Amino acid sequence: MSDHPDFDALSAYLDADGDPGVGDDVGDGVGDNVEGHVRGCAACRERVEALRAVRDAVGQPVPSASDAARERAIAAALAAADEWMPAPAAPAPAAGIAAAPVRSPSPSSAPASSSSPAGQGRFRWWMGGSAVAAVLVLVVGTMALLNHDSHQSTGTALSAGPPAAESAGDSAAAAKGAPGAGGAAVTGDLGDVADVNVLRSRVAGSANPLAPAQAVAGDATSRTNSGASAVATGNAGAVPVPSQVGTRVCEEQIRTARPELGIVTYAATLRYAGTPAVVLGFQAKGVPPPTQLLVLAPGQGCRVLAETTLP
């Protein structure tokens, strides 16, 4: 039977070494007895030194964040302060834009790459710009529906179920938020959905099963939020990138209102009972499914149109 201190004690002894304040909270078994033993025991001294080497290795500096990443993070965090901080005296945007109240999903609604710390002013402009872009998208889309019968309109195509993937060019253009890409935002669209039963069935049968979508949604939302092009994730063909961009606003709103929902594991656009909407799937942290599905109307202040659970 060995009289050597156990490993927990040696590890704690290392932490207490040279830092008396730490010794108070490392627990029993660390103190004069251990120290005395280690002094007289070459084997234990060697073990402590091995632990010290590990501690030093873990304590090595890590590469710093890039300046761009730092600025994106800070800009995004400052934007989040809008939820509770009084709005600053921002520069007055162009007439007609400031009054637009709609936070509408559109590819252009991705937060701009906020390389400037003055992200708030830019954020205001971005909101106004997204409203204008949304109106343009709606107008263009409506004209397309009315004037191009030979083309499958969005609604018609989607009523038959999830559409085939758009061409790579369309997807890439949409992912980049290129002008005109809004009309192509059917990639990842669930189509016309009449009720929650249809919704569950569409989501369950979606080309974006929840598990992969979970990882991708994390990519798309976070990287989009950080200002990088969603196409940079390399998943543009697998996820509804435009939806991710557009749902970001609603995601933030609903997560703020209902923080218990957890992480986003699914996102897509749809037309719910005739209303343009997005569906977000949430999963509580650290627990297995079910997934909570919320249908939100970005054009109506992200009002919850429906809510259901996907087992």
Added chain:
Amino acid sequence: MDDDASQIAAAVGGDRAALEALLRRHHDRLYAVCRRITGDDADAADACQEALIAIVRGLPRFDHRASFATWAYRVATNAALDELRRRRRRPEPGLPPEWGASGAAVADSSESVATRMDVDAALVALPADFRAAVVLRDFCGLSYDEIADVLEIPAGTVRSRIARGRAALADALGRVGNLAPPRHRPTGKT
């Protein structure tokens, strides 16, 4: 900490410049802990951004029971762990039943290869809970009590996780030497 307190008070009062200064002052260390926990630059950037957003959202409710730095570490640690869960890129291995028993890894390693990448790889191979405890102690320099507060676990569990985490790291990094009890001592390269 005085700077933190005054900047928090100003920020909560609507001073955006104070908020930005607070975020800038803490960004690098929060990124660093995210980087250590996730082992990946992009994951760390995302986790750090999520952490900063969560900090800003929670700032009006920050009650100063813990220091701002400790609270921020908690938020960043959780964000990093969430990022790992979200990505599901990496398996969450269990610790070997008895640390030090994986002789092959020990025998094939040496101190000369314990580079930064090795440390990253070794940390990533640790179960997340152990990784967080070790990083908070050995990288951030938090006390056991502070780690217990951050991870919301008892201090005794902190001590155990740090010890077992270090043991697994020593094993993975080939720094075992006489770390293992004699019955587990590696016999050499096979």
